[in-house]
Amino acid sequence: MTTNVLRYLDESRDQAVAKLTELLRIPTISADSKFKEHVLRGAKWVHDALASAGLKTELMQTPGNPIVYAEWLNAPGAPTVLVYGHYDVQPSVPDEKWTTPAFEPTIRDGCIYARGATDDKGQMLTHVLAAAAWLKAEGKLPVNLKFVIEGEEEVGSRNLDDFLVAQREQLKCDVCVVSDTSQYGPGMPAITYGLRGILAAEVTLTGPNRDLHSGVFGGSVWNPINALCRLIGKLHDDQGRITVPGFYDDVMKLTDVERAEFAALPFDEAAYKQKLGVDATWGEAGFTTLERRWTRPTCDINGIYGGYGGEGPKTIVPSTATAKITCRLVPDQDPEKLTAALEQFFRTNCPAGVKLDFSAHHGGHPTVADINSPFMAAARRAIETAFGKAPVLIREGGSIPVVATFKRVLGVDTLLLGWGQDTDNLHSPDEHFSLEDFHRGTRASACLWAELANGAK
Numbered sequence: 529m530t531t532n533v534l535r536y537l538d539e540s541r542d543q544a545v546a547k548l549t550e551l552l553r554i555p556t557i558s559a560d561s562k563f564k565e566h567v568l569r570g571a572k573w574v575h576d577a578l579a580s581a582g583l584k585t586e587l588m589q590t591p592g593n594p595i596v597y598a599e600w601l602n603a604p605g606a607p608t609v610l611v612y613g614h615y616d617v618q619p620s621v622p623d624e625k626w627t628t629p630a631f632e633p634t635i636r637d638g639c640i641y642a643r644g645a646t647d648d649k650g651q652m653l654t655h656v657l658a659a660a661a662w663l664k665a666e667g668k669l670p671v672n673l674k675f676v677i678e679g680e681e682e683v684g685s686r687n688l689d690d691f692l693v694a695q696r697e698q699l700k701c702d703v704c705v706v707s708d709t710s711q712y713g714p715g716m717p718a719i720t721y722g723l724r725g726i727l728a729a730e731v732t733l734t735g736p737n738r739d740l741h742s743g744v745f746g747g748s749v750w751n752p753i754n755a756l757c758r759l760i761g762k763l764h765d766d767q768g769r770i771t772v773p774g775f776y777d778d779v780m781k782l783t784d785v786e787r788a789e790f791a792a793l794p795f796d797e798a799a800y801k802q803k804l805g806v807d808a809t810w811g812e813a814g815f816t817t818l819e820r821r822w823t824r825p826t827c828d829i830n831g832i833y834g835g836y837g838g839e840g841p842k843t844i845v846p847s848t849a850t851a852k853i854t855c856r857l858v859p860d861q862d863p864e865k866l867t868a869a870l871e872q873f874f875r876t877n878c879p880a881g882v883k884l885d886f887s888a889h890h891g892g893h894p895t896v897a898d899i900n901s902p903f904m905a906a907a908r909r910a911i912e913t914a915f916g917k918a919p920v921l922i923r924e925g926g927s928i929p930v931v932a933t934f935k936r937v938l939g940v941d942t943l944l945l946g947w948g949q950d951t952d953n954l955h956s957p958d959e960h961f962s963l964e965d966f967h968r969g970t971r972a973s974a975c976l977w978a979e980l981a982n983g984a985k
């Protein structure tokens with residue numbers, strides 16, 4: 529049966545690429561309200577694609593962007609699988625850094641270039657196409673399928689948790705599937721069994737009530753940018769460890785087995801540095817680069833601004849300074865607890881003479897899944913068939929907060945099956961997705977439904 533489906537997919541590759549191109553043309557940027565109309569158009573597009581594939585489909589309204597829900601539940605006795613993905617994308621700025629415009633998909637060197645190509649439109653679409661192929665080629669699916677495709681992932685999924693809690697009965701399933709991560713490398717498919725969590729915050733220091741002449745007043749009051757830099761400078765010690773009290777209290781210790789498994793993965797430190805254009809790596813002492821990226825927490829300033837940034841000099845003591853901060857968290861760190869610890873750190877260390885405002889943005893819990901489940905085994909077989917190579921097991925450093933929510937609300941693990949590469953420039957200019965990976969991912973998805981039906985009930 530799977531053979532017919534795979535044949536159908538092979539014969540309809542051009543239509544698949546045409547579909548992806550259509551979706552990539554819609555600038556579904558969730559961070560910028562100017563794009564709202566396009567975001568809604570994107571939701572409708574995904575809704576229509578699932579409906580024409582033969583699923584029962586509904587556009588669910590939320591206080592923010594709509595969630596596309598679809599289901600096909602005609603496989604009694606077979607497992608129920610919930611596929612999650614997102615149709616929203618990161619902003620395309622800086623647009624001038626793109627070789628071809630972000631929302632004019634272009635194929636070069638076997639890759640499709642556009643914002644969202646890999647994160648997550650291309651990867652998400654593999655599952656839609658696989659379901660459509662089963663229904664076209666066989667008239668049925670081997671499992672019951674539910675789709676939840678949201679439009680606010682890139683801005684912290686603020687309405688998703690309420691939706692999942694409210695619809696928990698409708699969303700009941702045996703396992704979730706998400707393709708929003710990466711392979712380990714070209715020709716090295718992977719199953720990701722752990723992700724970092726996240727907390728996001730913003731700190732503003734206000735000094736004098738207006739920008740001052742730095743000659744007349746400088747040296748007599750705190751310059752809020754100087755003060756902010758001092759505070760930020762204190763966040764790490766010389767060993768690259770975060771100094772916020774209690775920060776490491778709940779960090780799960782890496783096991784020797786896991787360390788050995790990561791060490792056995794091919795990793796070329798020199799190539800990594802070259803790829804990123806740096807002459808040295810940096811991080812917490814005592815950990816390798818992979819361990820730092822996948823299993824250790826971070827505290828990063830994402831943006832810092834204040835004062836004068838225009839051409840030429842301007843001699844002022846600025847009135848305010850702001851930093852945007854994210855911390856990546858690992859099991860069992862709790863975003864709320866650590867947001868409070870971070871705020872406390874800033875309040876304790878903030879000097880007199882500047883006022884501190886701290887606001888918390890979104891948060892998400894870290895996750896690790898059971899690597900010995902029958903679902904993992906089914907995914908391994910499906911990937912091996914489609915990619916011609918068994919996947920390696922990895923953790924990754926990015927965050928998909930819904931994975932922890934699926935565990936908490938629906939009580940299920942998530943299979944993180946990334947078809948992209950970490951060099952696909954997600955969140956950067958010239959984002960792209962290899963069409964071979966796109967097609968292999970679609971085949972793997974088609975095989976997965978059969979494998980889950982065979983061996984994972």
Ligand code: BES
Binds near residue numbers: 709
């Ligand atoms: N697809 C990424 C997450 C990702 C990327 C996981 C690479 C593993 C490897 C996702 O779209 C994303 O960027 N998520 C945000 C979450 C945040 C806004 C809550 C992230 O990780 O910054």
Ligand code: ZN
Binds near residue numbers: 614647648681708
């Ligand atoms: Zn994503």
